Structures are given as C-alpha cells and as structure tokens.
Amino acid sequence: MSKYWSPIVHRLTPYVPGEQPKMMQLIKLNTNENPYPPSPKVLAALEAEASGQLKLYPDPNADLLKQAIADYYQVSPQSVFVGNGSDEVLAHTFCGLLKHDRPILFPDITYSFYPVFCQLYEIESTIIPLTEDFKIRVDDYLQPNGGIIFPNPNAPTGCLLPLDEIARLAANTDAVVVIDEAYVDFGGETAIQLIDQFPNLLIIQTFSKARSLAGLRVGFAVGNPVLIEGLERVKNSFNSYPLGRLAIAGAVAAFADRAYFEKTRDAVIASREWLTQQLESLGFTVLPSAANFVFARHPQRDAPELAAALRERRIIVRHFKQPRIDQFLRISVGNDEECQALVAALQEIVALVPSA
C-alpha cells in the first residue's frame, strides 16, 4: 500500500498467470501452451522482418494482419480488431463494450481474468453458476444484463457449448455477447459465421494456443464493424502500436500455413484423446474436453497432493484453489513424450498408499 497509488490501485486483485518456471527440464503442462513449435514459415517471416525496418514504427492498424484474418474467415477487414494478445483485446472489450448500467454475466467457473477486468474498469457483474456437470445453461443468461462473456470451450473445464445455443443466446440478448474462443480450434466450431446475423456478437481468438505463438502476443476480435469501431476508439486512446512489426509478420505467416496448423492441431487432439483414456483407466473422472487441456479429478486422491507429487517428479499442472473445482487438476496436452511421462508419474503416484 502506498499513498502514491491512485485509489483504484488499492482495490485491485491482479490476475496471477500460471507459473513460467526459470528452472529447466520441467515438463510444463500448466498454461495450455502448444507443445509444438510455430510453423517454420513463421520463423522465416520473423527473421525476414527482423532484418528489415525495425527502426520504423509498425503499421498502427496492422492492416496486413486484419486482411489475413478477414480472408481466412471470409469477413470484411472492418469486422476485425487485433491486439497485443487476446488479454488486451479482452481488456478493451470490457472497457469499451461491457460497461453499462446493468451488471454483466459470466460463469462461476471460467477464465479468472474476467473478474479482474471488472475490478479495473469498475464493472458490476452477476456470477451465473455452471450446472452440476459444469455446463453453461443458456436459459440462465436470459435475464436483463449489461453484457455476457464466457469462453467456448469454457476454461478451465474444456466443455463446449454448441453453436446453435450461442445463436439462441445472441438472439435473445440486447447487450453484447462475447465468446472467447481461445481454444475453439481444438474441438469447436467458431461462432464467427454468426456475426452477420447478430450485430451484438463479438468473437475473440488468440494466436497463443492453436497457433503455437504464446510468446508473440497476438489476439483478435471479429464482429460487427460497429463493435469493432468501439474497440478501435479504446485502443487508440491507449496504445497506437500494440502490435510490433515482428508480431504482425509472424501472425500473418501463421495464418498462411494452414497445413502446418492442421497437422499440429490434429496431433494435439489425438494426444488429448489418448490422455483422457489413460487417466480414466487410472480412475480419474475427466470432463469431456474440446480444448488442448483436460480437467480431471481422482475420487480417492486429493488434487493439491497429486499436483505436489507431480511437481516432485518435475511435472507441473494447474490447480485452482476455488470452490467446486478444488479437487480438479487442469492438465495441458503435451507432446507424446510429455503425455507418456505424465501418465507414468500418475501410475506411480496413484499406486502409493494415500496419506490417510
């Protein structure tokens, strides 16, 4: 605490990202990064850009990237907004589209950055509990609100809401409905195809997960140009150049290499299915995942103890000390070797007599 801080700063409880260990030789299954490197074409584009004009500012509108995203999803570039990671796109969305007189709605179990943005921008929220089986029930959201936001597939559950339910939600809501599709490529269908029908629907995606570019920091939103203009006004009141030259060049190259994207995505999906089956045979309950992680619990084993035992074996997973899910572990899908090491470690740990 300091008298030099603005009053709002005293009230903030910042988001705590999953650990990025400095220690080497850890199997890192805690922050849902892609186990595969980005496309070699991305690396070539970064090298070319780095030997180019780094002394000059980047294009403040990142038009090349907007056009690449627009072409990919067959929308107009005026329907595309880009930012320094989807966390920044989310921040501008909370500030520019979700602050109204009525509270916004989001699930009790969801991306834990949402309540942090609410604090920062002083936005009221009403928390809507997921069902017993951790699903989003659209009917629970059909009440007066200042906006609705959730990830699809949801995080950290991995559960997917079908597209027709998103359409039903957007059709029956006056305010903005934001779908955070950070993981959609691993098992969902994007709601971008619905934006022409619903002017209140905003879709947010990231290059961090399915495109293996968490280190580059690129995210984007697609929606009606009126929503995008709202975001541009906030962005241009905050930072004119959120994306550097490297970020723009790398992201454009990532979208251009469809074959590499499909190959790595399919490998992650295959590993997720294998991992799910292995965990189930070890007695775990695994929620059906459409993402690049699984959310699992063992009926006889304490989740924090399992996480600690894994850590002793140099494997890190994510545990959330939060009601309803404090006996679950969120495990990112690794490459074959990492998944096998995890299963082998859990076989050992589960075979031990529990510390009564």
Ligand SMILES: *Cc1c(COP(=O)(O)O)cnc(C)c1O
């Ligand atoms: C990872 C993640 C993000 C953040 O993505 P960045 O583009 O890396 O900022 C946003 N939403 C959800 C649900 C995520 O899991």
